[in-house]
Amino acid sequence: MKGARFWALLLAGALVVVGLPLAGKWARRHDGPRCELDGLKIEPLYRVRVVDAGGADHLFCCVRCARRWADRQANPPQVVYVTDEAGGREVETGAAYFVQSLVATNPVTGNRVHAFRDRADADAHARAFRGAMLTGEERPFR
Amino acid sequence: MILNSYAVLLAFVGVLRLALGLLVLGLGVAAWRGRARSATAEGRDALEDRSYLVFLLALLLVGLNLVSWPLLYLLLQSYVPEWPGVMCIYGVTQIGTDSLGPARHLPGLLRLLQVAKPALVFLGGAWFVLYLLNRRTATGPLLNRLFVALLPLGALAAAEASAELAYVTIPKKEELPPGGCCVEMAADTTRFLPPALTDDAARPWLSAAFYGTNLALILGLFVATLRPGTAPGPRALALLLLGGLAALATGALFLVEVGAPTLLHLPEHHCAYDLVGQAPEAVAAVTLYVAGCFFLGWAGVANWFGRCRETEPFLAETVRGLLRLSLTGYAAGLAMLFVELALA
Numbered sequence: 404m405k406g407a408r409f410w411a412l413l414l415a416g417a418l419v420v421v422g423l424p425l426a427g428k429w430a431r432r433h434d435g436p437r438c439e440l441d442g443l444k445i446e447p448l449y450r451v452r453v454v455d456a457g458g459a460d461h462l463f464c465c466v467r468c469a470r471r472w473a474d475r476q477a478n479p480p481q482v483v484y485v486t487d488e489a490g491g492r493e494v495e496t497g498a499a500y501f502v503q504s505l506v507a508t509n510p511v512t513g514n515r516v517h518a519f520r521d522r523a524d525a526d527a528h529a530r531a532f533r534g535a536m537l538t539g540e541e542r543p544f545r
Numbered sequence: 546m547i548l549n550s551y552a553v554l555l556a557f558v559g560v561l562r563l564a565l566g567l568l569v570l571g572l573g574v575a576a577w578r579g580r581a582r583s584a585t586a587e588g589r590d591a592l593e594d595r596s597y598l599v600f601l602l603a604l605l606l607v608g609l610n611l612v613s614w615p616l617l618y619l620l621l622q623s624y625v626p627e628w629p630g631v632m633c634i635y636g637v638t639q640i641g642t643d644s645l646g647p648a649r650h651l652p653g654l655l656r657l658l659q660v661a662k663p664a665l666v667f668l669g670g671a672w673f674v675l676y677l678l679n680r681r682t683a684t685g686p687l688l689n690r691l692f693v694a695l696l697p698l699g700a701l702a703a704a705e706a707s708a709e710l711a712y713v714t715i716p717k718k719e720e721l722p723p724g725g726c727c728v729e730m731a732a733d734t735t736r737f738l739p740p741a742l743t744d745d746a747a748r749p750w751l752s753a754a755f756y757g758t759n760l761a762l763i764l765g766l767f768v769a770t771l772r773p774g775t776a777p778g779p780r781a782l783a784l785l786l787l788g789g790l791a792a793l794a795t796g797a798l799f800l801v802e803v804g805a806p807t808l809l810h811l812p813e814h815h816c817a818y819d820l821v822g823q824a825p826e827a828v829a830a831v832t833l834y835v836a837g838c839f840f841l842g843w844a845g846v847a848n849w850f851g852r853c854r855e856t857e858p859f860l861a862e863t864v865r866g867l868l869r870l871s872l873t874g875y876a877a878g879l880a881m882l883f884v885e886l887a888l889a
Binding site for chain 2: 416419420421423424425426427428431437438439440441442443472475510511513
């Protein structure tokens with residue numbers, strides 16, 4: 404009887420030890436990606452994708468996080484893609500227009516740098532939200 | 546003051562604990578002094594009658610101290626959406642930093658609470674172990690030690706409950722944190738630790754040290770509790786306690802440097818606070834692990850402070866029982882963490 408009770412307790416313990424992590428993983432199966440730097444949920448319009456020197460992708464919630472992460476790496480990234488705020492499509496940073504305005508993309512990071520594929524959209528944002536186009540040394544991911 | 550259901554609940558529990566802490570402290574002192582004076586059989590009976598009330602209040606206090614520990618973290622988690630620049634409990638702990646108003650005390654109060662709560666739970670558990678040992682005796686030879694143990698328990702509970710009430714009531718709305726989240730902390734690559742322990746190259750070594758230390762401790766506990774009716778000697782128990790301290794230190798480091806970033810899928814994010822909101826099952830593993838540490842400590846308390854002529858016949862079995870609970874806590878916590886990390 405004592406032996407049966409021991410094995411029942413052991414089985415219940417094993418079920419909890421294995422079942423709880425499985426249940427947690429199952430409950431989070433629909434969670435979207437999070438920023439690799441600060442863990443925030445990534446808003447698709449502000450997503451930044453960095454391809455590191457080894458070819459691996461790293462996702463960030465904004466330009467500021469991606470810059471901070473890249474600054475800490477020993478090797479510069481191969482390529483960085485930002486998201487066009489007007490259209491929602493990825494743009495390579497070399498082809499993007501960056502505007503620093505009064506609008507923060509999220510309050511936690513305080514990022515105020517916005518990325519656009521077209522110059523007209525960038526100018527419109529700068530006019531509407533008292534921003535300025537970033538040029539030359541000011542551009543992120545030079 | 547931010548009023549939500551957790552704040553109200555924690556404040557209510559805090560008021561109860563403050564009152565109980567002061568009562569236990571006062572009655573404990575009175576009973577302890579009364580015991581010194583009671584040489585007669587009548588005096589001893591009167592003291593024993595009074596001790597029932599004191600011990601019932603102390604038991605209630607121990608239970609409320611235990612409940613208030615997770616409640617604090619639930620309160621902090623509930624405060625996260627209150628500030629737009631805060632994303633986890635770490636951000637909440639920074640509210641009030643550099644403030645000139647009363648809010649400047651908030652970070653210090655939280656640091657105090659985060660240290661005092663586990664200390665109180667351990668102290669309460671230690672007292673409870675002595676209480677259980679004393680209950681099994683015929684003449685109550687541990688009464689004096691129980692009254693003495695009530696003094697730090699009551700004083701610390703009252704002080705900690707006061708700090709908790711102060712934390713809940715101090716206005717926080719107008720105070721903005723200097724940095725939104727633990728990224729500010731992560732930016733400081735040392736994170737208060739030697740860089741050799743926190744860089745990427747150290748991770749495999751840290752993992753090996755964590756699993757090695759804990760498996761050795763589990764093996765030690767298993768061997769120590771193998772024979773029914775016997776408990777390890779003082780030296781072996783001291784070795785186990787030292788092993789427990791080493792395992793706790795390694796475990797805390799492992800959780801911040803390897804566990805949290807892996808479980809959160811955020812290699813750059815070394816914040817164990819995020820587990821509360823994003824991977825709560827990891828908190829269960831940590832709780833089991835901490836329970837293992839506490840049971841090991843309580844076994845030491847029983848062995849060194851619960852020993853007298855009347856407890857000798859069953860002390861070894863009690864210590865062995867506590868060590869087995871410790872073994873269960875360590876093994877279950879470690880296994881659960883391992884499964885979680887494997888699934889991550």
